Amino acid sequence: MTTIYEVAAHAGVSPATVSRVLNGNRAVNGVMAERVRTSIDELGYRPSQVARSLRTQRSRTIAVIVPDIENPFFTSVVRGTEDEGRGAGLMTVVCNTDNDVERERGYLRLAVDQRMDGVILATDQHDLGEFMTTRGPAVTTVLIDRELDSLRLDAVLVDNVLGAKEATRHLIESGAHRVACITGPANVTTATQRLQGYQEAMREAGIRRDRSLVRHADYHSAGGRSAMAELMAAGRPDGVLVCNNMMTMGALQELSDQGVAVPGDLLLVGFDDEPWAPYWQPPVTTVAQPAREVGRSAIRLLLDRIADADSVPRRILLLPSLQVRASSHPRQRH
Amino acid sequence: MTTIYEVAAHAGVSPATVSRVLNGNRAVNGVMAERVRTSIDELGYRPSQVARSLRTQRSRTIAVIVPDIENPFFTSVVRGTEDEGRGAGLMTVVCNTDNDVERERGYLRLAVDQRMDGVILATDQHDLGEFMTTRGPAVTTVLIDRELDSLRLDAVLVDNVLGAKEATRHLIESGAHRVACITGPANVTTATQRLQGYQEAMREAGIRRDRSLVRHADYHSAGGRSAMAELMAAGRPDGVLVCNNMMTMGALQELSDQGVAVPGDLLLVGFDDEPWAPYWQPPVTTVAQPAREVGRSAIRLLLDRIADADSVPRRILLLPSLQVRASSHPRQRH
DNA sequence: ATGAAAGCGCTAACAC
DNA sequence: GTGTTAGCGCTTTCAT
Numbered sequence: 148m149t150t151i152y153e154v155a156a157h158a159g160v161s162p163a164t165v166s167r168v169l170n171g172n173r174a175v176n177g178v179m180a181e182r183v184r185t186s187i188d189e190l191g192y193r194p195s196q197v198a199r200s201l202r203t204q205r206s207r208t209i210a211v212i213v214p215d216i217e218n219p220f221f222t223s224v225v226r227g228t229e230d231e232g233r234g235a236g237l238m239t240v241v242c243n244t245d246n247d248v249e250r251e252r253g254y255l256r257l258a259v260d261q262r263m264d265g266v267i268l269a270t271d272q273h274d275l276g277e278f279m280t281t282r283g284p285a286v287t288t289v290l291i292d293r294e295l296d297s298l299r300l301d302a303v304l305v306d307n308v309l310g311a312k313e314a315t316r317h318l319i320e321s322g323a324h325r326v327a328c329i330t331g332p333a334n335v336t337t338a339t340q341r342l343q344g345y346q347e348a349m350r351e352a353g354i355r356r357d358r359s360l361v362r363h364a365d366y367h368s369a370g371g372r373s374a375m376a377e378l379m380a381a382g383r384p385d386g387v388l389v390c391n392n393m394m395t396m397g398a399l400q401e402l403s404d405q406g407v408a409v410p411g412d413l414l415l416v417g418f419d420d421e422p423w424a425p426y427w428q429p430p431v432t433t434v435a436q437p438a439r440e441v442g443r444s445a446i447r448l449l450l451d452r453i454a455d456a457d458s459v460p461r462r463i464l465l466l467p468s469l470q471v472r473a474s475s476h477p478r479q480r481h
Numbered sequence: 482m483t484t485i486y487e488v489a490a491h492a493g494v495s496p497a498t499v500s501r502v503l504n505g506n507r508a509v510n511g512v513m514a515e516r517v518r519t520s521i522d523e524l525g526y527r528p529s530q531v532a533r534s535l536r537t538q539r540s541r542t543i544a545v546i547v548p549d550i551e552n553p554f555f556t557s558v559v560r561g562t563e564d565e566g567r568g569a570g571l572m573t574v575v576c577n578t579d580n581d582v583e584r585e586r587g588y589l590r591l592a593v594d595q596r597m598d599g600v601i602l603a604t605d606q607h608d609l610g611e612f613m614t615t616r617g618p619a620v621t622t623v624l625i626d627r628e629l630d631s632l633r634l635d636a637v638l639v640d641n642v643l644g645a646k647e648a649t650r651h652l653i654e655s656g657a658h659r660v661a662c663i664t665g666p667a668n669v670t671t672a673t674q675r676l677q678g679y680q681e682a683m684r685e686a687g688i689r690r691d692r693s694l695v696r697h698a699d700y701h702s703a704g705g706r707s708a709m710a711e712l713m714a715a716g717r718p719d720g721v722l723v724c725n726n727m728m729t730m731g732a733l734q735e736l737s738d739q740g741v742a743v744p745g746d747l748l749l750v751g752f753d754d755e756p757w758a759p760y761w762q763p764p765v766t767t768v769a770q771p772a773r774e775v776g777r778s779a780i781r782l783l784l785d786r787i788a789d790a791d792s793v794p795r796r797i798l799l800l801p802s803l804q805v806r807a808s809s810h811p812r813q814r815h
Numbered sequence: 816a817t818g819a820a821a822g823c824g825c826t827a828a829c830a831c
Numbered sequence: 832g833t834g835t836t837a838g839c840g841c842t843t844t845c846a847t
Contacts, residue, residue: 148596150824161834166826174832191611193619196594197540198824200531201839216559216575222551229577238591241550241575243563257572260530262482277525285527368757396757403762423702423730428737428762484840495818500842510816532840535823 149192158186169194200262208238209265209449210258211442212251216243219392219421220438221269224291227442228267235450237264244270252276259285265449267442271335273297287452289445294336301448303441303463307337310434310467311344314388314416317432317469319352321477323386323414327360329374329398330390338363341390341418360384364394371397379405385413386475392419395431415474430472437465483526492520503528534596542572543599543783544592544620545776546585550577553726553755554772555603558625561776562601569784571598578604586610593619599783601776605669607631621786623779628670635782637775637797641671644768644801645678648722648750651766651803653686655811657720657748661694663708663732664724672697675724675752694718698728706731713739719747720809726753729765749808763807771799 151169155162160183167175168183175183186192200206211228213221228239240263242254251270255278258266266284269292278285279298290302311328318326328345331338342361349356359381364370371394378384379401389395395417402409409415409429417424420435444463451458485503489496494517501509502517520526534540545562547555563573574597576588585604589612592600600618603626612619613632624636645662652660662679665672676695683690693715698704705728712718713735723729729751736743743749743763751758754769778797785792 151826152824162824163826163834163836164832167833170826176832179832191614193590193593195535195596195824197531197534197596198839199826201529201535201823201841202825202827204839206531216550217553217556219551225550225577243559256527259527262529262531280525399762400759425734428733485842486840496840497818497820497842498816501817504842508816513816529840532823533842535825535839536841536843538823 148195149190151192151194154183154186154190154192157190158183204262206261206263207236208240208261208263209267209446210240210242210254210263211267212242212244212254212258213269214244214246216241218419220292220419220436223438224269224442224445227439227444228446229442230439231443231446235446237446248272252278255285264453265289267291267445267449269293270295271332283456287449287456289448289452291441291445292337299460301452301460301462303444303448303465305337305436305441305465305467307340307467308344308347310418310436310469311341311388311390312348313344313467313469314418314432314434315345315348316352317471318386318388318414318416318475319348319354321386321410321414321475323384324354325357325360325382325384326354326386326388327362327378327384328388328390329362329364329371329378329394331364331366331394333363335366338366338390341388345388366391366393368393368397368400370394372401374398375401376405379407383413386415387413388416388418390418392417392421392424392433395419395433399427399431409474410476414476416469417474420470424470425472427474429474432472432475433470434467435470436467440465482529483524485526485528488517488520488524488526491524492517538596540595540597541570542574542595542597543601543780544574544576544588544595544597545601546576546578546588546592547603548578548580550575552753554626554753554770557772558603558776558779561773561778562780563776564773565777565780569780571780582606586612589619598787599623601625601779601783603627604629605666617790621783621790623782623786625775625779626671633794635786635794635796637778637782637799639671639770639775639799639801641674641801642678642681644752644770644803645675645722645724646682647678647801647803648752648766648768649679649682650686651805652720652722652748652750652809653682653688655720655748655809657718658688659691659694659716659718660688660720660722661696661712661718662722662724663696663698663705663712663728665698665700665728667697669700672700672724675722679722700725700727702727702731702734704728704731706735708732709735710739713741717747720749721747722750722752724752726751726755726758726767729767733761733765743808744810748810750803751808754804758804759806761808766806766809767804768801769804770801774799 151162155165244251266288330342362374364374375398389398417431417433420433424431485496489499578585600622664676696708698708709732723732751765751767754767758765
């Protein structure tokens with residue numbers, strides 16, 4: 148692999164001059180710069196980022212650590228970080244923890260070991276282990292999607308309460324009287340917030356609280372399915388808010404198996420818009436989260452934080468939007 | 482950030498000794514090693530991979546470059562490379578090209594610049610630009626999913642001809658007489674191979690070739706949808722093989738919109754098994770590709786290639802398997 | 816068994 | 832405007 152010295156020799160200049168050309172330093176004679184560029188091309192030279200990082204102490208690389216890369220919400224977030232990062236010359240590395248604490252720790256360690264410029268992290272782990280030192284995180288970190296109040300860090304969140312509230316209100320206005328809610332694990336903030344939004348909407352509609360209409364599941368399809376089965380057994384609801392995309396699939400399957408027509412017998416709204424929500428049968432009304440914007444905002448917070456390590460942590464709250472489709476179409480009056 | 486020198490000073494030894502402990506060099510006194518480990522813990526020291534890579538000329542990192550990270554086939558491949566790579570101490574970096582030649586070039590360049598140990602690449606680009614030098618690829622490379630005969634490289638492929646052939650035969654045996662095929666772009670090898678498998682099965686069943694039953698689309702849902710619409714207009718088929726997961730969604734939507742019942746009016750088989758295929762309405766019969774195994778095999782080929790740069794390129798062909806579900810259930814005889 | 820020292824490939828003072 | 836040089840944090844001979 149050719150080095151900067153070989154390029155320098157080839158062009159008859161010093162390595163410093165090559166470095167200047169490489170880094171767009173204007174203080175280089177035009178002719179000489181051109182000669183250097185020619186040598187670079189002829190030799191097919193590519194500067195070693197490794198050497199560069201060691202020297203400059205910056206890697207121009209950030210890690211995005213997510214619990215589930217198969218969840219389209221997170222893939223969209225990654226698109227956002229790539230988009231926004233590219234502009235700042237930042238490369239995005241995707242790390243998938245599969246909700247495994249040990250893998251998460253491993254990736255945090257990796258970010259440190261690689262001396263990455265930043266970490267964008269979605270987790271419900273309040274204890275980040277050795278990664279959190281007394282002087283803050285070992286690598287500049289921005290949280291996304293889930294809140295971790297215990298950590299004083301920048302964060303980009305979505306207004307889950309509002310999203311769930313609007314969705315529930317929509318179900319009620321569309322004619323549902325017994326609206327159920329399948330939310331995520333009780334220890335995940337997004338799940339409790341969405342449940343809260345549901346409860347607020349119910350209260351405001353003057354519907355009395357009925358615990359048999361609420362289920363916590365695991366944010367995966369199988370969990371959504373059994374939760375839906377339980378709800379049907381506990382007393383048929385005529386509307387349901389399913390608080391994430393994976394569980395929505397499971398719930399729909401269970402309803403289909405039981406011969407429950409959507410929206411005929413039951414109105415349904417899911418969470419997390421995604422590429423194929425419109426393609427389902429029926430097309431599913433969802434609370435769309437601005438996933439891409441989450442990624443973009445996270446990069447911006449990260450860059451600000453790198454520029455000024457000492458300012459007070461910021462919290463960006465983005466708004467979701469209801470995408471109305473067939474699964475919640477108002478019931479015909481009989 | 483603490484360095485190896487500070488650890489050495491803290492433990493009262495030389496940096497060389499710390500390095501030896503770090504790398505499990507047995508030639509170090511037990512007591513001393515223990516003292517070093519204590520210092521490492523106390524200081525929270527993490528060796529810089531950057532400095533390590535510069536010194537050893539190995540990054541222990543590979544790039545997996547795929548055309549579409551939202552396609553579950555590729556996410557599964559990535560899982561495979563992570564699984565298998567972890568064992569060898571390799572870290573997987575995921576790069577998403579969105580089928581964009583420029584982005585692909587960019588990521589190949591990145592692999593070079595970061596002096597990565599290897600690249601696992603899914604592409605239909607026959608020209609890899611400067612990445613391919615006269616002495617082979619700039620970084621050790623293994624191709625996956627798609628064939629590139631022009632490049633003499635290791636590759637892990639799936640027997641697409643066989644998969645499509647079995648699927649088509651299954652459709653015919655299940656009672657379809659006019660079996661259509663929606664395949665991918667004519668310049669992508671997986672698409673032509675799947676089409677070929679379809680054609681072979683049709684020929685062997687003694688069904689005469691009918692070009693109006695074949696459509697090329699773009700491997701995305703919208704393309705699958707319009708292809709399905711065209712097929713229905715051109716003369717209703719009673720069976721269809723859709724050659725990738727995204728297009729299957731589109732085709733199903735079109736059929737639903739037209740009021741065509743699956744499998745009642747038309748039998749359907751898709752390609753690429755995926756997490757939610759069983760959750761669709763109806764659950765979809767698919768040709769499941771061993772995506773994870775593709776990733777694992779690719780890592781193995783890569784490691785072999787790194788160990789021996791001069792052996793002849795190998796080609797691993799994996800077998801797909803038909804997952805029979807409701808969408809192709811044999812028609813009741815009227 | 817341990818240490819001293821060179822060097823991986825680059826950048827940034829500093830000198831000219 | 833350009834060159835010389837030190838040094839980023841490691842690993843690895845080569846001495847001892």
